[in-house]
Amino acid sequence: MSHKQVGAPPGESAVDWCLYQLNGAAEFEVSEADIISTVEFNHTGELLATGDKGGRVVIFQREPESKNEPYNQGEYNVYSTFQSHEPEFDYLKSLEIEEKINKIKWLPQQNAAHSLLSTNDKTIKLWKITERDKRPEGYNLKDEEGKLKDLSTVTSLQVPVLKPMDLMVEVTPRRIFANGHTYHVNSISVNSDCETYMSADDLRINLWHLAITDRSFNIVDIKPANMEDLTEVITASEFHPHHCNLFVYSSSKGSLRLCDMRASALCDKHSKLYEEPEDPSNRSFFSEIISSVSDVKFSHSGRYMLTRDYLTVKVWDLNMETKPVETYQVHDYLRSKLCSLYENDCIFDKFECAWNGSDSVIMTGAYNNFFRMFDRNTKRDVTLEASRESSKPRAILKPRRVCVGGKRRKDDISVDSLDFTKKILHTAWHPTENIIAIAATNNLYIFQDKVNSEMH
Amino acid sequence: MQNLESSCLGSFLFSKVNRYCKENGLRAVQLIRTSCEELRSYCVTFMLGRGLKRKLSDYEENMAGLSSAFDSSRNLPYPLKRQLVLNMCLTKLQTYKMLVEPNLHRSVLIANTVRQIQEEMRQESNQQPINVCPGITPSTQSYTGMESSGISLQLPSGISQQESNCCDLRSVEDPIENSLLIVSDDDMSSAISSILKDLDFVEDISPPTCLVPTGDDQPKFPENTGLKLEDDRQDLKGAECVFGSFEISNSTSYLKDLAIDDIFEDIDTSMYDSDFCCPPLMPPRPPSLATEEPLKTFPSCNSSSASNIQLCRTDLSELDHIMEILVGS
Numbered sequence: 001m002s003h004k005q006v007g008a009p010p011g012e013s014a015v016d017w018c019l020y021q022l023n024g025a026a027e028f029e030v031s032e033a034d035i036i037s038t039v040e041f042n043h044t045g046e047l048l049a050t051g052d053k054g055g056r057v058v059i060f061q062r063e064p065e066s067k068n069e070p071y072n073q074g075e076y077n078v079y080s081t082f083q084s085h086e087p088e089f090d091y092l093k094s095l096e097i098e099e100k101i102n103k104i105k106w107l108p109q110q111n112a113a114h115s116l117l118s119t120n121d122k123t124i125k126l127w128k129i130t131e132r133d134k135r136p137e138g139y140n141l142k143d144e145e146g147k148l149k150d151l152s153t154v155t156s157l158q159v160p161v162l163k164p165m166d167l168m169v170e171v172t173p174r175r176i177f178a179n180g181h182t183y184h185v186n187s188i189s190v191n192s193d194c195e196t197y198m199s200a201d202d203l204r205i206n207l208w209h210l211a212i213t214d215r216s217f218n219i220v221d222i223k224p225a226n227m228e229d230l231t232e233v234i235t236a237s238e239f240h241p242h243h244c245n246l247f248v249y250s251s252s253k254g255s256l257r258l259c260d261m262r263a264s265a266l267c268d269k270h271s272k273l274y275e276e277p278e279d280p281s282n283r284s285f286f287s288e289i290i291s292s293v294s295d296v297k298f299s300h301s302g303r304y305m306l307t308r309d310y311l312t313v314k315v316w317d318l319n320m321e322t323k324p325v326e327t328y329q330v331h332d333y334l335r336s337k338l339c340s341l342y343e344n345d346c347i348f349d350k351f352e353c354a355w356n357g358s359d360s361v362i363m364t365g366a367y368n369n370f371f372r373m374f375d376r377n378t379k380r381d382v383t384l385e386a387s388r389e390s391s392k393p394r395a396i397l398k399p400r401r402v403c404v405g406g407k408r409r410k411d412d413i414s415v416d417s418l419d420f421t422k423k424i425l426h427t428a429w430h431p432t433e434n435i436i437a438i439a440a441t442n443n444l445y446i447f448q449d450k451v452n453s454e455m456h
Numbered sequence: 457m458q459n460l461e462s463s464c465l466g467s468f469l470f471s472k473v474n475r476y477c478k479e480n481g482l483r484a485v486q487l488i489r490t491s492c493e494e495l496r497s498y499c500v501t502f503m504l505g506r507g508l509k510r511k512l513s514d515y516e517e518n519m520a521g522l523s524s525a526f527d528s529s530r531n532l533p534y535p536l537k538r539q540l541v542l543n544m545c546l547t548k549l550q551t552y553k554m555l556v557e558p559n560l561h562r563s564v565l566i567a568n569t570v571r572q573i574q575e576e577m578r579q580e581s582n583q584q585p586i587n588v589c590p591g592i593t594p595s596t597q598s599y600t601g602m603e604s605s606g607i608s609l610q611l612p613s614g615i616s617q618q619e620s621n622c623c624d625l626r627s628v629e630d631p632i633e634n635s636l637l638i639v640s641d642d643d644m645s646s647a648i649s650s651i652l653k654d655l656d657f658v659e660d661i662s663p664p665t666c667l668v669p670t671g672d673d674q675p676k677f678p679e680n681t682g683l684k685l686e687d688d689r690q691d692l693k694g695a696e697c698v699f700g701s702f703e704i705s706n707s708t709s710y711l712k713d714l715a716i717d718d719i720f721e722d723i724d725t726s727m728y729d730s731d732f733c734c735p736p737l738m739p740p741r742p743p744s745l746a747t748e749e750p751l752k753t754f755p756s757c758n759s760s761s762a763s764n765i766q767l768c769r770t771d772l773s774e775l776d777h778i779m780e781i782l783v784g785s
Contacts, residue, residue: 094556095556095557096556183560184560202560202561203560228649230564231564231567231568231571232564233560233561233564235561252561252564252565285537285538285541285569285572285573286541286569288565288568288569288572289565289566289569292561292565336527337527338527339523339524339526339527339540339541339544340523340524340526340527342523342541342544343523343544345562348561348562348565
């Protein structure tokens with residue numbers, strides 16, 4: 001037991017994060033295609049998938065614990081790399097379709113194989129990942145290299161035997177769900193029934209069956225009859241973790257809509273609308289823009305929803321539609337810089353958010369390669385940095401602070417020195433343990449709780 | 457007085473845009489660039505209170521300067537901030553229009569911001585009482601008051617003495633400002649509509665119809681868009697019929713009564729009328745007051761008010777022409 005946990009003064013965060021791994025080239029070698037665009041753990045946390053702008057998916061697998069090599073505990077090694085999507089050209093509309101992977105979602109494992117869904121702007125693909133570690137040897141008609149044997153040399157019959165071989169990971173596309181979306185797909189979510197999933201673009205949400213690729217049901221359509229009347233778009237959506245009939249979608253106006261698929265085939269009419277009235281004291285020209293929800297995540301319990309808008313993360317209780325139960329300021333010091341951030345388009349950045357396994361801590365990214373964690377119980381928060389310079393392996397991450405004028409402590413960084421090109425948009429938390437994956441441009445950082453790693 | 461400043465600036469910008477367009481036939485983006493640069497100089501000067509050499513710097517630098525001016529200054533008058541944001545929104549929409557596949561999410565957010573600003577401006581102009589007072593008597597004093605203090609930091613203090621006069625002054629200026637805004641309101645709505653209509657191209661196989669905003673004296677435009685425009689104009693006219701008559705043919709009596717031309721007669725507008733590229737640094741006539749420095753930077757504002765009123769009377773159609781360029785394909 002680390003001394004930090006025992007006897008830690010009440011209120012102190014008992015979790016010390018340290019860098020476990022860093023994957024990716026040094027920052028000056030970044031090519032656009034290497035920029036990580038999504039990160040996702042599977043349901044056990046054994047596998048971690050990342051997608052990048054070049055349409056590639058890289059899957060990491062956690063090394064199983066072994067007493068022989070205690071220092072390699074829990075390391076995520078590259079398991080498989082494959083090209084999921086290729087750039088396409090839509091000849092009819094003269095448009096290039098980006099191969100950037102927008103989202104990856106794992107299917108719950110049902111047999112020895114792993115499956116995941118990956119999507120770009122238009123097409124969703126189902127990939128099956130299998131392992132092969134044995135191969136048959138001793139064919140009668142073919143020799144070791146596969147060439148046909150000269151029949152005159154065959155004197156006896158033998159039964160081919162399975163012999164161990166080096167592990168080979170094979171990834172095959174099992175389904176391609178194409179032509180379902182006119183607008184850009186921003187999210188996919190697998191239903192708890194493990195048979196269906198939904199995909200959402202700016203104006204519509206479709207329900208697919210995992211086995212059927214030529215048909216999908218449209219369950220939400222917010223496109224107005226006259227495009228001139230368009231004032232709101234869908235920004236994210238997710239199925240409820242336990243109730244297969246419930247899903248939520250967020251909008252650019254900052255509202256959440258919970259829909260019940262039992263109510264009607266087309267769920268344009270929401271069952272519940274979650275909306276917080278605007279705070280008149282904070283009103284500005286950019287109020288609407290910063291209220292746009294960039295990500296929505298159900299808690300593991302299914303009782304709460306987490307939303308991220310430009311400056312805050314909010315926890316909503318499914319039973320209360322009038323306002324969130326908790327609001328946390330991610331970087332309120334940016335409130336006075338909104339015009340500059342609007343001018344350089346940073347105000348449109350879409351940050352993701354994540355729950356920890358026990359729903360007690362929430363995490364989201366920010367600028368300057370900072371990411372923030374909020375403990376819902378202790379109400380404490382911490383700002384940490386994902387950078388090569390400040391992270392030595394196994395060294396504990398030092399909390400960072402942004403000063404807004406006034407007293408400035410050593411190591412504080414001022415608002416004006418923040419690097420807005422270094423943004424942490426994609427983060428993921430292991431489903432059960434204190435392991436987090438942070439994507440910073442082309443680098444993947446994996447941080448672990450020091451205690452966690454010491455215990456192995 | 458804030459309205460005066462912004463109306464001054466607004467009309468100043470629009471007239472400059474007008475002139476520039478006529479003389480050089482520039483493209484829309486460059487027009488906006490120019491107006492942004494003017495705004496920038498104005499903002500920075502307003503804050504610093506002294507003359508600023510106008511740099512022919514990058515568009516990006518200008519915009520960055522403008523937005524940081526917005527963020528850091530608390531003294532920036534609200535209408536100016538609003539104009540700045542509006543400029544930025546329109547620029548972005550214009551840029552997106554040129555893209556093959558504009559981002560729907562962003563376009564919708566920006567369009568909503570523009571609509572919000574439009575609505576605000578509309579409400580403001582609705583609330584402004586119009587004092588159609590014939591023959592504003594204290595005119596000389598109020599106008600000299602305006603001239604002497606110029607558009608400077610001292611302006612607010614100078615107002616309190618002349619509030620009653622300024623009220624009348626405001627009523628004169630506002631119709632100008634608001635009629636300009638009315639014209640741009642229509643065109644902005646059309647601009648947003650056309651952009652959103654374009655975004656629907658993915659489903660609509662036929663080429664998108666562009667709503668071209670036109671002036672009243674240009675009858676040739678597509679039938680349905682013209683109807684929509686007419687409807688907008690009718691609505692606005694209904695609500696603000698006082699301003700609706702601000703046109704060449706039937707300008708209201710107060711303008712004629714005021715004889716504004718006489719008041720501004722002695723202001724030398726030759727510098728303003730000359731080559732556009734010259735930064736308006738030195739005033740044409742020596743200011744004899746303590747507030748010399750601020751005046752140096754804004755002589756064109758003063759002169760433009762006079763020339764602008766004339767411009768407004770005669771150049772509304774030209775303004776439409778500009779908006780056509782700004783918004784049209």
